[in-house]
Amino acid sequence: MSELASPPSGAAAPWEGDAPTTKTPAPVVPEQMRPEDRTPANNASPSDAPTLPAVPPGTTPGTELAGRYRLRTRVGSDAAAGAEFWRAQDTILRRDVGATVLRRFPADRGSEHEAMARADAIVARALRAGSFEHSGCARLLDVLTPGTGGMPHDVLGVAVTEWVPGRSLAEVMAEGLIKPIAAARAVAPLAAAAEEAHRHGLVLGCDHPQRVRITPEGRAQLSFVLPRADVTPADDVRGLGAVLYTLLTARWPLSSADAALAGLSPAERTPAGALLPPSEQRPGVPVELDTLARGTLGPDGAPGHVHTAAAVNRLLAEVVDEHDRMALFPPAHDGVPSDPGDVWQDGGRVVAAPDPRRKRKLAIGLTALAVAVVFVIGYISMQVGSVFSDGNGPPIVVDSPSASSNGAPANAAPQVGGDGGIAAVAGVKVYDPVGDADNSSRVSRVIDGDPSSGWSTFIYKQQFPALKPGVGVMVSFASAVQLSQLEIQSPSAGTVIEVRSAPAADSSFRDTSPITEVTLRDGTTPVSLAGSQPVTHVLLWITKLSGGGDANVTQIDEVQFHRAGS
Structure with missing residues (x-):
């Protein structure tokens, strides 16, 4: 630290x-x-101390x-x-x-x-x-x-x-519940930090919801220090349990006033004042996590009470290890849809019946493709046959290497122009050198081919550059490509975007070079890239957001790059 x-x-x-x-x-x-x-x-004279303005x-x-x-x-x-x-x-x-x-x-x-x-x-x-x-x-x-x-x-x-990039607990919970194993993985590094701090006679003060942030990698991290003077290691243990409880239930189990300040709901309690365990508020919470949350937040001396951060860290590690070991077995339903990368997918999801019209179109397309292949093979056979003919035909003329038939040098670069097709994008990410990478989990929607889904910046109460100079989308190609045009689909009219080239996806902003600038209109905005150099990475750098007042935000639904034709 x-x-x-x-x-x-x-x-x-x-x-x-x-x-x-x-x-x-x-x-x-x-x-x-x-x-x-x-x-x-x-005995230090006033002149020895630096003078700062009032x-x-x-x-x-x-x-x-x-x-x-x-x-x-x-x-x-x-x-x-x-x-x-x-x-x-x-x-x-x-x-x-x-x-x-x-x-x-x-x-x-x-x-x-x-x-x-x-x-x-x-x-x-x-x-x-x-x-x-x-x-x-x-x-x-x-x-x-x-x-x-x-x-x-x-x-x-x-x-x-x-500065810890990422989101607050309230921002994470605003998007819905996360998987219990993800909650365990998130709290584990914070528990390890508390254990190490207590071993050195220190405390973290992680018993306040706004002192902890969740990084883009999904790790809980203590972000703000200077806890109250009377905080103890036991408060840290309760804080670890509170963060775990919140990630499992979206409710803060300690101070209701702190919950209100953080934008979280207070935890529900029984008529006797006891906390409702996480397992009673959502399905699929492993019994180990349910017991750990209750053990850290329960009163001293209660059965199963957890006293140390070391115990919290050890139990979380065991839960994560057991989950990884049992990954090939069907999980218990936890109230959260399966992720695309999960081994086991939801068995109850609705599978669309095959569309007979789609099958018919596919058959017609395959037939047309077969005819085209036969035609191409026949044409190639004719050309090869003419090369090895008996010489009765016209002689084969070999042009001089110094000039082409139109008088231009044979080794001259082809003229670039027209549309050479859609350039395939290899990757995309939010580019935010000084911020939290606005909604980074959704940025892939700008290249998914579906204009009905999109990515947006955070909602800013002040226009750029009051809070930060800008935010962007970095688009990467598998290799250098010569572009002719960019199309941006967006409902955020008035947004100003600088189109810049970058040597790498993680380049510093000063290493990027401007290509052009465009102001978006509602719908599709074409952007000419004619005359630009071949690029591997293109940065769409937003310098002015749409909207106004205290609601400044930009949404991008789809971006599409066109290759330059020859």
Whole structure:
């Protein structure tokens, strides 16, 4: 979780003896920092400290912290910790980061000492965790300690982490329930991170739904730090169970207030106040996952109570391993349609009866193809026969290699023009260098040949480039192809798209080259690519979304590329 190659912004440099170091301070990691290092010494002159412009109170999009981190989008908050979760930009390294902003409670305004004591306790815990790194946690990059210059006066501290692409728990659940085994796979890396953290005497604070995000690979990852000061390893265990319970039922089982903030429904309970187990809310939940969810969320001392993150991690690993071992056996119905790649498909799905008209058309087509093949073979036989004739016919003339019959050089490149047919697309993906790869699971719909299905961006409350410079669709071909035209089917009139070539599907934006720009109309928009160079990868880069106000979105139903004819 650490990338502190220099002291955290606003932290004092290390001390040597009783005097401050006069040379450039050596790299400092959080565990090397003493409490007295987080504020300037009494004998340090005001001129020694960097001066930053005064920042007005409040945290809004555009607020800049410590002259480096610009807040962009607020994605959540933890009222119990007085923390806000932001997607921010590191203006020096030009990258997105996650910022956990520790705010003053309203009650703190009359007690400066209590506010600073709470901030010190929370930030000190973050500093101690600075050297901890795990794939289940976003890496800690920087910590702005209490008293750092260049922050609003009601901000007590900030922890900066890597930005975790993907979606929140609420966004994942908004698309419907996922398979129980997918839920187990998702929580496993977070459980492994909690186990490792507890072994080092640390806690994650994963008991809040907005601190956890689901990556594009389907892994739950702790994205925002600075949990409340009284959080314990037992809270982490309950948090692991809560994330698993939510992925199984789409309901948050801990604080109802946190559920409301996160956009989730609170878990259902019995009249006695006990949680309804996941197996009573959906079919097909394995008994191991049902027991694990109840064991982590049940009261201490209850039968089957799970006490440690190590136990959660071990049980999840056993469930995943058992599922992989039994993959060739029919699964229990889990209320979710089978995926295309599953070994076992739904037996109850309706299979369309054969269409006799389709069979008749197929027979006619095969007959026509056979006639065409016979014709071609006959023509080739005639040509071969003329080559080996007895010489009574006209002599065979061999053109000079220096010129063709029309006077043009024989080795000249053919003229490009016309339509050489549809260019087959080898792959497509969402291209989003600074964001979450909007709806990446649906982007294949733009090349599925079905205009009734499509892909769309997220709905943005502000037009590009307020939140990010753009988002695109990267189309790849098996080999370099000369294109003559592109057709884009879309209902999003007014969308502006730059058509760019790219050397690779994962190229940085600066390595792409513009070909042309087009404004979409409702329906099919043809785009001329005449005169462009052969390409292997084409980027459709959206620089302006359709819509307006706080509902800016672009939908693309189908794209089709035409080869250049000769």
